């Protein structure tokens with residue numbers, strides 16, 4: 124209960140009642156330089172939409188970047204853009220900025236991947252155990268919601284897990300679990316298909 128009250132306080136200080144959209148907290152405006160207004164995402168530099176993302180997952184990822192579990196692999200050139208941003212944050216700032224991320228709002232991301240949603244649905248049956256039937260995520264399993272993310276970003280991350288660019292660090296238990304699942308998808312077509320299916324979940 125304490126935590127919830129503290130989180131609510133943090134949020135109200137970031138969201139002004141007279142604004143339809145929460146304004147960026149001054150300290151973290153620089154996140155929007157790459158991730159876009161209201162963290163709506165910027166495909167040109169491959170910085171994903173973060174608007175409304177669960178704060179616990181944002182915290183997990185900022186810590187993963189900071190520890191070098193993400194964004195340090197020699198093949199992970201895109202992750203390397205983000206890694207120093209997280210490395211510069213204190214634990215307190217990580218909590219604060221994660222509440223800011225959770226409070227941002229933007230339109231659902233546009234579809235850019237054109238796979239076979241029916242085939243994707245079949246593949247998704249192996250994902251639902253951790254990410255939920257509607258892609259809503261599961262905090263107890265450390266599995267993020269998959270809705271509201273850019274489809275191109277989902278493709279990149281599933282490939283990263285499959286190829287060991289993400290999730291192969293010895294301390295990264297959650298990443299390693301996901302890595303095992305990504306390797307069950309037989310090829311790039313299967314990745315496109317499952318992502319096309321995931322995109323249909325956010326419309327439901």
Ligand code: HEC
Nearest residue numbers: 153154157168169170171181184185201202204205208220
């Ligand atoms: C220099 C550009 C840049 C800045 C500034 C930046 N990011 Fe990022 N961020 C990226 C890129 C690029 C990625 C995608 C990395 C990848 O593909 O693995 C990313 C990924 C992330 C992720 C992972 C999302 C996920 O779904 O796993 C989080 C969380 C994140 N950024 C939060 C932030 C926050 C909070 C700030 C401000 C403190 C910030 N970023 C500032 C470029 C940036």
Ligand code: HEC
Nearest residue numbers: 249250253264265266267277280281297298300301304317
């Ligand atoms: C055993 C549980 C488990 C299964 C099954 C699983 N995942 Fe995951 N997945 C995770 C966890 C845990 C993470 C978070 C990893 C981390 O913290 O870096 C994750 C992360 C992801 C991400 C990264 C999201 C982001 O914001 O960066 C994607 C994409 C993803 N999973 C897709 C899938 C797909 C598609 C399937 C089915 C083929 C699947 N997952 C099956 C546990 C699982």
